Amino acid sequence: MKKVSVECRNIRLAYGKTEVLKDINLVIEPGEFFALLGPSGSGKSTLLRLIAGFNQQNSGQLLVDGADISHVPPHKRNIGMVFQSYALWPHMSVWDNVAFGLVERRLPKAEIQEKVQSALELVGLEAFATRRPNELSGGQQQRVALARTIVIEPQVLLLDEPLSNLDQKLRVQMRQELLALQRRLGITTIFVTHDQEEAMTTADRMAVMDQGIVQQVGTPANLFDYPCNRFVANFVGTMNMLEGQVQERSANMLQLHIDGVGLLKVPLVDEGSVPEQNRLAASFRPHTVQLESGNMNKGNDARYIWIPGTVIRSEFLGEFTRYEIQCGEKTIIADQSHYSGLPQHTVGAPISIGIEPTQIRLLPI
Missing domain, CATH: 2.40.50.100 (RNA polymerase II/Efflux pump adaptor protein, barrel-sandwich hybrid domain)
Structure with missing residues (x-):
């Protein structure tokens, strides 16, 4: 799978007179695990949804692999997203949940079989293929949501606070599994969280956001040791x-x-x-x-x-x-x-x- 970059150039988004994103400039490197960190209302989830195509900026450009996709509809962006709620079909088996995107794309049955099997093996759920979501633990449901997303082989993986519904011990385990999976796939990943520990333990680099503004971008160690202002200093540690x-x-x-x-x-x-x-x-x-x-x-x-x-x-x-x-x-x-x-x-x-x-x-x- 080719590793691609994601770039935001002067992106601005407002709802009426309320500015939600203000002149966002970011370059996320190919294959990077990048975190958007900030408090509630900082604009991080809005930016993630904009990259997915669910929001549309008022001005600026969104580039993936150097191509402007600002006006490309979500289903044609080849971007996968794991939601906070996982959004699994409750009446479908694990296998059918994972296969859903491939069926919608009308791939041959043999190819669907092969891809679903590989995705389930990647997340360690091949033995749970016939179960329904309500028969799984929270961590297992998250793995299903991941498998369903990576099976379509997206260029970019978006994670919207995927660990927030898990208890503390499972969150630590799952963030380690997330990072290991990302490293195996080499897929460019953007991870939204309000938890500085999650961001610092997983991200190659991260952007700290507040009030729709990117306050600082850097490695976790750089932001911790050399914050540029009081907000970053107090939010990161x-x-x-x-x-x-x-x-x-x-x-x-x-x-x-x-x-x-x-x-x-x-x-x-x-x-x-x-x-x-x-x-x-x-x-x-x-x-x-x-x-x-x-x-x-x-x-x-x-x-x-x-x-x-x-x-x-x-x-x-x-x-x-x-x-x-x-x-x-x-x-x-x-x-x-x-x-x-x-x-x-x-x-x-x-x-x-x-x-x-x-x-x-x-x-x-």
């Missing part, structure tokens, strides 16, 4: 934000007066990456900080920026303990890895937070 006023800039140092905390001196590795605004947020992930009991003087420690505080809340989450620490007028979240015998910091205890300068991202407010 948990982020501390210390807002403040820029006091001084130099080639290798920025001094930021944090509201209610005091002066924070942030060494700069790349001055060109620092926003030009006079008010910025010094942001850092909870797991990157160091914790030490007491408010000790750490002024000579060049490795970390130390801030004194008081533990106001703690949550034991198994692999780590999450602390909320009051630092002046700010609350900072800090995660400490847990292992047997490690003493926990008690609520009300003084504590010092060490922030490694290389882990600070300066973001516009």
Whole structure:
């Protein structure tokens, strides 16, 4: 099967005066597993349905393998879609559900037999061919929906939150199976989800969307480590934000007066990456900080920026303990890895937070 690219060029979609998609520009590489990540109402499912042909943009182009398919009807696009509800025919057997698209295309019976058998083997359901959907588990129903889609050999596979109806353990198993199947087929796949863990564990790259706008595109690690704005920083993981006023800039140092905390001196590795605004947020992930009991003087420690505080809340989450620490007028979240015998910091205890300068991202407010 030939691997194809999908490209959105300046796509805009509005319902009346309500803009749902605003100037969408994306290039999805041939054979890529690409995720559209965002909250409800961000436009991700609307964009997926537009690629499938169920929505029509007001302006812009949609290209598959370099050809503009903006005005091609859905049934002629050779794009397969797995819906959140699976949309299986309840009165049909698994075999007939999978064969449905091939029967509609009036393929020879021998070819249908061969293709359905291969699709069922791919998803591990060859032993369930005679069962009805209501005799299957949620994970098995999802596999039927996948088999029904891949049996027609689409150029592009679209997945609209296909794991949302499954329990947590099965979701983890199924996302691993989805990725393994995609790798075997090499099919260009676009996966819509509001769950950052699902996107980060499956996608080669992903686009974070909000209010119909693509906020940032990149690999999961790149978006997690180098978010371009506050929305991406907070949506992809948990982020501390210390807002403040820029006091001084130099080639290798920025001094930021944090509201209610005091002066924070942030060494700069790349001055060109620092926003030009006079008010910025010094942001850092909870797991990157160091914790030490007491408010000790750490002024000579060049490795970390130390801030004194008081533990106001703690949550034991198994692999780590999450602390909320009051630092002046700010609350900072800090995660400490847990292992047997490690003493926990008690609520009300003084504590010092060490922030490694290389882990600070300066973001516009």
